[in-house]
Amino acid sequence: MNDPKRSEISELGEFGLIDRLTKNIKLKNKGSLVGVGDDAAVIDNRERLTLVSTDLLVEGIHFDISYTPLRHLGYKAAIVNFSDIYAMNGIPEQITVSLAISNRFSLEAIEEIYEGIYLACETYHVDLVGGDTSSSLSGLFISITVIGSAVEGEIIYRNTAKENDLICVSGDLGAAYMGLMVLEREKQVFKVNPDMQPDLEGMDYILERQLKPEARQDIGKILKGIGVKPTAMIDISDGLASDIRHICQGSKLGCQIFTEKLPVDAVTIRLAEEFQIDPYTVVMNGGEDYELLFTITQGDYDKIKEIIGISIIGHMTDESSGMNLLTKDGMSVALKAQGWDSLKNSGNSN
């Protein structure tokens, strides 16, 4: 309490806190007519369709404050929402942020979370237009709702894949999960010996994938540039196995995925082996990749095959064939979505 950098939120009061957190906002998008400061924000989206998605991050479930920098936490809380809008082939434009915080957190801590949120907004050209702030009896909760826009006819849904469509994925998978494993391991090491320095050499990439992920705002533009419109799309938040299942079930189809085609970073493989986990389990079920998973017609194969950073990992089949993973040695394994553990973790209904 005597730390000069610790200010109590209660000293500012409710409206003082909001003023302080929002005083530097400059609305950037022309559709953001009125932001924070009235009963509701006012948005002009009269030329395009409006997209809305929401994600909730809960302390102890989605993040562990002991190894999560608060600035990164704020950044990630915004990114996971932007990702949902890109997955519809839309553009995120506004967010509202609701925070519940226990009195364990100082004003400076809250400001760090907001700095991360603002950095994400700046990077992705999104306006913070409203929110709510409350105390909680214990724990930190961040609920963000994103409003995006899309041109009618350009929105891409989950349930519109066709049989024989090729399945594509951006970037690589499984790194965020291995980042989490490493952070959890270092936490245990630290518990036993607080003087031990964490051994994180060469792990920048996987740690960044876990702690400060990015959303794929580029993929929509790349695909538009080469004249490819995906037939279905979703972002990979729960893990490839779980998310391809959404496309299959929504489209009433099956799929065939080839393990050797799955994009995976070398450090992810090395660490999976070190942790004695099958790397393909990590790739299929790790989650929190925020890559885009999409299907295209076979006719678009030539357009996409040379694009760096997009992998063709399989194709859609008829529903009765089920969802299958074909391993290098020719074995076909029914695809199970282990994903995140039911309500031990997050479930996003949109």
Add this chain to the structure above:
Amino acid sequence: MNDPKRSEISELGEFGLIDRLTKNIKLKNKGSLVGVGDDAAVIDNRERLTLVSTDLLVEGIHFDISYTPLRHLGYKAAIVNFSDIYAMNGIPEQITVSLAISNRFSLEAIEEIYEGIYLACETYHVDLVGGDTSSSLSGLFISITVIGSAVEGEIIYRNTAKENDLICVSGDLGAAYMGLMVLEREKQVFKVNPDMQPDLEGMDYILERQLKPEARQDIGKILKGIGVKPTAMIDISDGLASDIRHICQGSKLGCQIFTEKLPVDAVTIRLAEEFQIDPYTVVMNGGEDYELLFTITQGDYDKIKEIIGISIIGHMTDESSGMNLLTKDGMSVALKAQGWDSLKNSGNSN
């Protein structure tokens, strides 16, 4: 655990729970193109402006499960959001609902919360179009974001009142706060003697105001019907004193309010006296009334004076006169916004 009516949420899994909670949704508004089930909801609001507001209800801060029926809690969580849209002279059309729940809550408990939310949606013609569900390590958190629409030029802001405008309020004030006081008293009585029957005779109104409030969807229509457009408007969530302050500060004006003009229910007065609280303190600072507070030009006085359920409680003055309350005996008291206690309670930035 052996209670046949208690189902564990973990048995259903993440997507099973979402399916169960959302399976009966039928989208009603023509703007709600796609609801739950994809990365984002799709809304067509191309003829009107879009309004967005969000409110967070936190267990132990905003509600006490020991005397709050979960169905009412869900209803109220939706209503407080709708109220923000009516306060802009808009129409609420869609909501997203994010819930964090500890494993103390069964599936049936969650379904009760949703039943309340759906009842509110039905009553106010709003579509539930998305959300997120997570566990929490402790406590229940309900974060709702509402999307509304309004005709350009009809939106009413807080900061556009003019000097000499009349200050009006719908309904009566302070009842929700007295409802809370009574519920808290009964809780203490019950703690001492669990066999004691609660003494709630004649208190239906104040209890309903606290536990199952309504939003004033009628006021906008009434005012339009008599040709009155308020010059500024806000809903009373934090208490009249706090909310008139928003209008004053936003409009750079002062105000003069007359205590004898304040609308207050007889039971509210009787109970305030029983609790030895000044009834006007309750009316000015109780909060959670969800009535509309608005200003009109003096020229509209004749149109509004006979409208039942709307009270003219004072007028706007110049800024240097400050915010004042004139008591029956002619005393002028500077108006203090005690309102809800800083971050002990909620602060809504829009």
